[in-house]
Amino acid sequence: MGSETGLTAAEVAERVAAGAVNHARRRTSRPFSQILRANLITPLNGVIGVLAVIAVSFGGWKQGLFALVIVANILIGTLQEVRAKRTLDKLSLLNAAPAKVRRDGQVAEVAPDQLVRDDLVLVEPGDRVMVDGPVIESRNLEIDESLLTGEADPVPKAVGDGVRSGSFVVAGSGVFRAEQIGAEAYAAKLVEEASRFALARSDLREGINRFIKLITWLIVPIAVLLVISQLAYTADWRAIIVSTVAGIVPMIPEGLVLLTSVAFAVGVVRLGARRCLVQELPAIEGLARTDVLCLDKTGTLTEGGMDVDELRPVGDTDERTIGEALAALVAADDTPNPTVRAVATHLTTSGVAAPGWPADEVLPFSSARKWSGATFAGQGTWLLGAPEVLLDPDDPAGVEADRVASQGLRVLVLVTAESATTAGGAIGVVPRALVILRQRLRSTAAETLAYFKEQGVAVKIISGDAAVSVGAVARRLGVDGAAEPVDARQLPTDPDELADLLERATVFGRVQPHQKQAFVKALQSRRHTVAMTGDGVNDVLALKDADLGIAMGSGSAASRSVAQVVLLDDEFATLPHVVGEGRRVIGNIGRVADLFLTKTTYAIGLALFIALGATFAWITGRPPLPYPFLPIHQSLINAFTIGIPAFLLALAPTFERAEPDFVKHVLRFAVPAGICCAVPTGIVYLVALNHHGPGTVLPQVTATITLFGLAVGALALAARPYVWWKMILVGACATALAVVLATPPLADFFDLEGPTPWNLAAAAIAIGAGVAGYAGYRWVKRLRE
Template sequence: MLAQLRDPMILLLVAAGVVTVVVSDASDALVIALVVVVNTAVGVTQDARADQAIAELDELTAPVAEVVRDGHRQEVPAADVVPGDLVRLEAGAIVPADLRLLEAATLSVDEAAMTGESQPVDRVVGEELLAGTVTTRGRALGEVVRTGADSGLGRIAGLIGTARVRETPLQQRLRRLSRDLVLLVLAIGVVVVALGLLRGEPLVQTSILAVSLAVAAVPESLPAVVTISLALGAHRMAQRHALVRRLPAVETLGSVTVLASDKTGTLTQGRMVAGALWLPPAHLYDVSGTGYAPEGTLSPVGRDAPDGAIDRLLRDVTLCNDARLVEPADPAEPWGAAGDTLEAALLALSGKGGVEAVDAHRTWPREQEVPFEAERGWMSTTHRHRSGHPGLHVVKGAPEAVVDLVAPPAELRRLIATETARLADQGYRVIAVADAPSYDDGRVRPGTLELVGLVGIADPPREASSGVVADCHDAGIHIVLVTGDHPGTATAIARVLGIADDSTATITGPDVEDGLDPGELENTRVYARIRPEQKVAIVRALQERGEVVAMTGDGVNDAPALRTADIGVAMGRGGTEVARQAADLVLADDDLRTVVVAVEEGRRIYANIRTFLRYAVAGGTAEVLVVVLGPLVGLRLPLLPAQILWINLLTHGLPGVAFGTEPVRAASMHQPPRSPRESVLGGGLAAQIGWVGALIGVVSLGVGLWAHAVGWHVQSTVFLTLGVAQLGVALALRAPGRRPLLRPLDYAVLGALLLQLGGVYLPVLRQLLGTQALAPAAAAAALGLAVVPGLAVLLRERLRR
């Protein structure tokens, strides 16, 4: 609640409320109090709903660890693990603390959440595992060396805690506007009091008039308009599966100039997929399909491979494999993988080619195996056909390691090197497969194997990613890729998505460590091998250049940068809880298209706020001009304080708030974002406010002089003209579009118009406001001339469009 009350415009309203209480202006004090209460209640409610939605997303249970204490195995909560504990890990286990490996058998670890590395990393005895990573294959025994704040996870938590949450561009603009309005209000008060005293009017009456004009000059509905616009935007985004944790963040996306995106699980699927095959001597195949589902096709690029070549490759990658695919119980859910994700991608490939893993293992039961080791670079399995006669030896691993076992002719070796490089340039991790049709004792002997083919495996882009990149470019938003992955892989993905090209640069972690040159940032689109603290440095460097930075991510390692960025966007379904809690916006369905929807929503909100200011400040300007200039043209007191406050209440009330519901303008996503340094009244808005306010003021004074000349009640005529003229301008500023035919703004203007007429013709209101019922001729003249400013604004808007 206190956070809501610290808003500069709210503080200005509170100050105005204090003044109105001091001068016994109870009605306006009540209006101001109502605006403050509504604004605070809406903001607090939205924050609470966001926290509740995030809590509902968190379906993860607190992990447990299997430790060895006093020679006995036992399961304890991960939070109770202490340095010196021995922790046993199996495939799929979450590492509970930083460990030093004492034993490791074919151990691979998924470190994507901590480092951004998209592929599992092999770990051996003596190396360390970081808390929060997940074992994907093998087993291990490790000694706990660090826990809590000292662990890798804890250090990231520390970075999150020290990250300063920046003001949003809208908050900065409104703070500057509040400062300017305070100066304007003081100036108006001094001028009005001075002129009143020079005319010999009592100080109390002059002071009340000055306060009334000051309140008229302040668009006190602005906080309500801003809050309701943000709340409606947050509601609309929640319907599109985007949960807003911090209300001002809704508008911030509309001001974003740079979108710094993580790669793994954000722009990419976060799942390994086989996408290309090469069979010697020159047979290429493209592989379709997504995720681990064994559904897709193998399409030749050029000539088909000889009969049986594809089946042989698919059989080998199925047999030399320790993973398994997990079919979901719900057909709408994706297939899962148990074991090494790279091997699961090979199993999915086999399924696409019609090879069933169960049948392959039944036909070729395994007899021996040599597990994969990073130093060796390959794994092998030996099999005997179920008939008992032929044997089979299969090896798969890094091409440079497998080629030495195959010992092909020099020409074929060059072909393999060329194809490996080509696939790597496309972002693939290349696996070579070789076999021998028979074996003796199961040992692998160099030169005895025959190369079967190469498989390109990658973490492919999400289907929506290319569209998101294109839409962001169209909206003038630069996208940069910030990842812990390999530079080649990151650059390849960036080029596929249209983020990078031959003219852009790639910066690596060591470059960031040496210091970022501001000149390099302009042309850099890929940051690779980046550690968590370096992500924060990149975001800050971009902010120092004046950029408004949005950071997307899903891992623990993204959390500090999510907190540091102007707006952090986390994945709700596939992301970590740490990232979700650090973010301002959570994509519940992990659909990146929602980011574009949010940008459009942010721009709609900012456009509506500017439209309201154009309307409200112009009306306030007109009221000030009428009261200040009236005595100079022969109208001693054209409006009473109560009449000013009534006009202000009607025009800034329901119609003002209704501006927050106006639909998005078609051109909003085809224009560059506004500079955060630009005033909310910038871009020509101040000039528009000036001429519209002057036009309303001149028309109202003209009607007042006419009334004075023919004997109509001057204050009632000016009162009616001034109020209706502002309502006409409100209708002229409606966002273009035919649907719906009648919007909340139309109903609000109609209601305000009826109340304005009631101020002239209802006895109770006439007594309260000091007005008189106007003759039909006077009312017709007032209403007829009151539409002139609205028509002028409407004509200008049509010509501008």
């Protein structure tokens, strides 16, 4: 079992040999085999592969060239995800929090997967509990189990009580024995998922999947209609099958899923270059939609450290007593927070040594209580904490503390008390000194806040410090509303009233952990997409519930584990790049979806047009109506109006904030644009077929020119706003068909021939009609809005 000195090296080796190691298969990305399988075996690849085999079997190898998209999907998707995997794996090593264990009587740090059964694990505020077991030492240990049970109140843990993985320490410290490890641990899956490369739930992905499901249901009946309609045209099964494949292929948005994955993966790599770890890929989507950013002041707007500016005595307390009391409190605190560390540094610099007061009881700091302290034998109880919590509102020392805090300084009060407990608070408090600290503002904070204001992202500054102090810091940074900070102790409890206040106010002080969580929920109730930054254990609940949790790399292990994004270098100025990358990804996927769904719409429209037209021709005894395209024609059109430009647009920079309801926005563009492509193409094909007769390829040439021109028009609309390279891209794609038609070997390869002036004139009129139709739709739409 191991003694209180921990396991020996020999005992650790025995457990490792027996497999009693904490292998929970925690990983940050999918293994290569899963990546390859996920990109190779997809429904779209399967459908396209089957159609390619059919087209090659009945129409020759050229008719199956459209299947090259499968190869591109597999290669590009796999390479980009492997690249993102390597980036995530490297960054996750930097983000991993080691476990502290006692072995051979010494404290050592080991990786979580190197814990063995019966290890003695040391924990302190901010630490995640990684395995399960009983407590063997407790120094006022308090555990937050809200991620497991939903209960927000911390749970005190005494010797013999059990702790479970997935919880975290909020106050005190202790030691527990690792008994349930690896897959046996209560929340092993929760711990594993904290840093996993996730292609998890995403509104954007769900929207794309809805499109694909709808298209899948439409393909079968339309294919049947095409076969029936072509039977009236010819008894040649080969021609019928090739025509049917040509009608079905453009209905499939074959590159849409690929380019979505590529855009996500490239976003991960780009953010990784800025030492920003994206722990869940859908987080990039949240980056683009964020319209409210909640900032925890300490560690975000200010640097992690602080300096003691002054120790100001209260009443007749002498400086020596103040120094000794603070030194005794520092010595008694075995889990000091940044404030206590700043006090310790000041005392060391000033030459004040610990007086050696024996501590009968230590009262650890808690963000909910906002004070810490100890009871010393012969010296009474001393506490250090927030003035407005420990002092009465009319106490002169509290009034002085408010005055100093209004200058942007942080103020704590050192007091004595007749008695104090972590559950009941302090009784008989007498102020002894004010501890005044100066916080260090980040040099980039003002510029970063100005960026968010310019981008229309509302900022809410939240802190556990005094409201006047937080307001003073916010004023120095030029934050709107900083002149009217709100004390969170006076906040309404009604969710609607709280939401109304959050819409108006900007700066909040004395905020408790459960209130941060309430802030997030209240803002979400008003349909805001909320991002929350934080670095402490008191931020965990809010980070978990926010649409996007952003943790600092130097913050607590608990905050890093629940956040979707971790700024490994603690640099607040990285956030504009994070938001910009999210907007780039989502905005570009929207453009790509516009193109692919436009193609799907006009393909369905043309197939129905031909099927119904052929049926009408058969009933009325008119000449038959063959399908206007071969698969090789569709390969040409798709390559230069969808495939090549979509890939380039998917990786382009953009700064527009993504709008909600992805499906609705795409359909607003794709359906009218697709109809305006299909109708003129179908009509001009009928006219050309009537003019030339069915025995020539010129009707197909006319239809190909018309559809190509209209698809380039859709590309020109989707590519907006324009920069120089987009203009070159659209121009190059527009001239591609002219080059093919003007080059006999290319025209012959694509089963086309040079058009006559009549064909060009007919195509130009049809293209003009399609453009005019879409312009008219937009005009009517604007009038209605």
